[in-house]
Amino acid sequence: MGCCGDEENDDDILNPLSPTSSTTTQTRDDSSSSSSDGHTSISPMNSHFSALACRDTLRLIFEKLPIPDLARSSCVCRAWNSVASDQEIVANAFKSPWKLKDVVGKPASGSFWRDNSLGKFAISHRIARGDSVASLAVKYSVQVMDIKRLNNMMSEHGIYSRERLLIPISDPEMLVGATCYVEVDPCAKREVAVLYLEDGPDQKSMSSCSLSQKSADSSGLNSELGKKRVLESLRRSMQVDDATALYYLSIADGDPRAALSQFSQDLRWETHSAFA
Amino acid sequence: MKKISVRTSDGQEFELEENLAMESATIKTSLDAFSRDDIILLPNVNSWEMVKIIEFFTKVQELETKFGVKFMEKKEGRFLEAFQAEFDKDLSDDNLYCLLWTVDYLGIEVLLENLCHLMAERTKNKTVESCRNLFGVQHDYTPEEEAEIREDYSWAFEGPEIEE
Numbered sequence: 001m002g003c004c005g006d007e008e009n010d011d012d013i014l015n016p017l018s019p020t021s022s023t024t025t026q027t028r029d030d031s032s033s034s035s036s037d038g039h040t041s042i043s044p045m046n047s048h049f050s051a052l053a054c055r056d057t058l059r060l061i062f063e064k065l066p067i068p069d070l071a072r073s074s075c076v077c078r079a080w081n082s083v084a085s086d087q088e089i090v091a092n093a094f095k096s097p098w099k100l101k102d103v104v105g106k107p108a109s110g111s112f113w114r115d116n117s118l119g120k121f122a123i124s125h126r127i128a129r130g131d132s133v134a135s136l137a138v139k140y141s142v143q144v145m146d147i148k149r150l151n152n153m154m155s156e157h158g159i160y161s162r163e164r165l166l167i168p169i170s171d172p173e174m175l176v177g178a179t180c181y182v183e184v185d186p187c188a189k190r191e192v193a194v195l196y197l198e199d200g201p202d203q204k205s206m207s208s209c210s211l212s213q214k215s216a217d218s219s220g221l222n223s224e225l226g227k228k229r230v231l232e233s234l235r236r237s238m239q240v241d242d243a244t245a246l247y248y249l250s251i252a253d254g255d256p257r258a259a260l261s262q263f264s265q266d267l268r269w270e271t272h273s274a275f276a
Numbered sequence: 277m278k279k280i281s282v283r284t285s286d287g288q289e290f291e292l293e294e295n296l297a298m299e300s301a302t303i304k305t306s307l308d309a310f311s312r313d314d315i316i317l318l319p320n321v322n323s324w325e326m327v328k329i330i331e332f333f334t335k336v337q338e339l340e341t342k343f344g345v346k347f348m349e350k351k352e353g354r355f356l357e358a359f360q361a362e363f364d365k366d367l368s369d370d371n372l373y374c375l376l377w378t379v380d381y382l383g384i385e386v387l388l389e390n391l392c393h394l395m396a397e398r399t400k401n402k403t404v405e406s407c408r409n410l411f412g413v414q415h416d417y418t419p420e421e422e423a424e425i426r427e428d429y430s431w432a433f434e435g436p437e438i439e440e
Binding site: 057060061062063064065066067068069071072073074075076077078079080081110111114 | 376377380388389392393395396397399400401402403404407408411413414415416417422425426428429431432433
């Protein structure tokens, strides 16, 4: 099985394209009928388009595939792999069933993207005075056991030693149009796509100015608190200290994705020059 | 409405209404460069493909009348369903593939989007080998690379839904 139009490329461009069977390369005079039944069809093997070079069209197709099919496409050949593993396509496949607006952050391993079930997502709840696991369970309509499991809590009393708790998501509607941050949660000990609710239940820790600014920017990135959260989440994703995270965020003009991509570029450069 | 003549690779001539012909970026470029009275040569387009494309345009006009929406300007979901119902049953995998690349060459965005959608549907739940057959793709992995990448994505091969 040869690549599309490999050997026949030159000839085909000179001759008019005619349907042939895959075993012969001669053109047939009666091939100009406009019917498109099977045996007069053009085999991709004889097509003189350099189809594999057409990454844009491949992208259009892959954009519509769900995650398992994307993965299988990567195994087909190198060209397909480079398009199907493209970060944007993978991220979109991850986001699309939930209609997420954006997922910010680069997970430590690509296997993060393999699973976009609801269990991958969680709400970040900042612990406030008076909170208990039971009250949070009621507030977010989830089970106490699920909160404990997600946060690796043995007992419910450990709640006050933590800054925040991750809450499993009961209603997928919350994800629609939302922005999630990929974080390694130290308590959950795994990578989670975290949702910060600017409006809604978690209002005690918010100042009023950041609430009003939310209307313009759905992820509240303009507010001071929003910025702090982005910084925190960036720090967790990159697994560096505050100062480094702040540096990258500032050179990227506050764009966390650009910051992460710059960070990983720098890491790669460092690795390469170590071998140089 | 002015008609534009095109000639396909096998010598057949077709007439398109001007506004429809302009949907093709490639034809539009030719029209801008040359006089509208000339016949446009399309050596990369086969006549059966041209027939399909004209069929598509006719269908769009029908649906536009029926739904009262300009489908060419937006990508409407309903159009997609209706389109899929009509086109999917007629096209074999090979034909769909060739039509896809022709439409890509001609630069007809809306049709391309819909054909890609059809193609994606046909790619779903297929094994790697049948994908290769479907697209006529050359298997260019070395055995080691193949083993490695299959390992990475081993989770995608579990599950009963994969059909041959």
